[in-house]
Amino acid sequence: MSEAEALVLEDYGRLERRALPLPPIGADDALLRVEACGLCGSDHEVFTGRMRWPVGFIPGHETVGVLEKVGAAAAERWGVREGDRVAVGNRRACRDCPRCRDGDLAGCERFDPRESYGMIPVSTAPGLWGGYASHHYLAPESVVHRVPDGLDPVTATLFNPLAAGHTWAAEVPRTRPGEVVAVLGPGVRGICAAVAAKAAGARFVLVTGHGERDAARLRTASELGADLVVDVARDDPVEALEAATGGLADVVVDATADAPEAFGQSLRLAGRGARVVCAGVRGDGVTATCEPDLIMSRELRVMGVRGVSTDAPGRALDLLGSGRFPFGAVSTRVAGFGDVARLLLTMAGKTEEAPPLHAVFVPGTAP
Structure with a gap:
């Protein structure tokens, strides 16, 4: 497979399905095969134009998937290996600024929130910067968290909320x-x-x-x-x-x-x-x-408060995997490439359907 499928927000209210080349992976980065990506409230606000943001990017910042390729340095840094299921933090971290050195990766001074995953233009190589796709590029500054064994990817997308x-x-x-x-x-x-x-x-x-x-x-x-x-x-x-x-x-x-x-x-x-x-x-x-x-x-x-702390996603995944709380009670709706736009409209209250509590994009879902 040499190409990824992705949904690009070309204009407010319009997602275009496109093929993008899979990037080469070196020692310091990785390629994730997306299994599921949660739909955040900000996703439908940008999609409908209520939140103004420059278009031309792949949305999705609550991504869970399997590491298809991972460089040796990246694997050591993140404590993972190829084949691991991981959740991707939406913010990147340089690990060298004062806040990163203090352990506050979520508050990295080098990367502005506007450079978060799910917001970066496809014109910025290699383009696969969001979760509404079959594959997601993970830059060296990514923050990833291993998903506990036995936790399915759709439930795992609750890691962000x-x-x-x-x-x-x-x-x-x-x-x-x-x-x-x-x-x-x-x-x-x-x-x-x-x-x-x-x-x-x-x-x-x-x-x-x-x-x-x-x-x-x-x-x-x-x-x-x-x-x-x-x-x-x-x-x-x-x-x-x-x-x-x-x-x-x-x-x-x-x-x-x-x-x-x-x-x-x-x-x-x-x-x-x-x-x-x-x-x-x-x-x-x-x-x-x-x-x-x-x-x-x-x-x-x-x-x-704005956003989440550095350790919170890992703690959330541990809690999801513990079985202590019945997260199966959360009403969830899944959409694929062909119907995620309608699900975003439903979340925004613009269809006759009741919005689900938890909405998830899954690449392999029909239609």
Whole structure:
């Protein structure tokens, strides 16, 4: 096989199937045969043009596959060998800048987030920079994680949202065993945040949603271990949490999208000395309404997060492989080259179909 098949975002709303040559692999890089690639919220936002980004690239930054070719130096650096199934971190790392030397590969100073996998133009050789393809080129600066034996590639693509959940709900707020955690938003990252909080030892986890659109997702949150789910369109989550626990949350994670009122709600759910992690995106120009005095009177620590930490994907894969949580409860829809565009539109709410919690591109899937 001398060519790879790939989907190139040629214009907003238009993915073009193209053949690209497979690159030669030296001592320091690798070629991955893509088995599955998760579809992120940013994927459908760029596809529909809601998020403006220069087109002409292969999307996909939640990639899992098998190392078809790997150079000796790359294999030693990454601790892998040909034939291993790996998950690919979306950010590259030079391993030489101050942040990399401190172990913060996810914050590498050399590589801008705009140079992440799934965003690099095909005009930049060798072009295979994203997961919507049969093959993915792995540059020397790649960060890869071995997938545990027995973990199937579609489930393994949850490594990215679960890594976010671990970063937001466990690592950044330093969640301790016995604490109460509230998670706002039952999207895949919100549910993964609830799982991560439970894995960190939280004694009680609340997950909120809004209206009928979130009903099935709240049921999934319960199946994955949430102790209480609340539809905020009907019930006050603060009253519900106080009734269930006798108090408020030690950690609050706002993982909502396009919900300006959620920030104020996160402050009201936070108890004295709580840590409030803001991970949700409101949208450009949106002003949130809240009670700022709660930050002072309750001595809150309010923190913003973007992306995931260096170690989080590996921890996520270990948790996925452990079988501790029933990730089979997560509704998943798979699409191939011919129908991934429609799945992206469904995720964006532009078809009559209900969007799945977890969407995945698999190259071999018909049509």
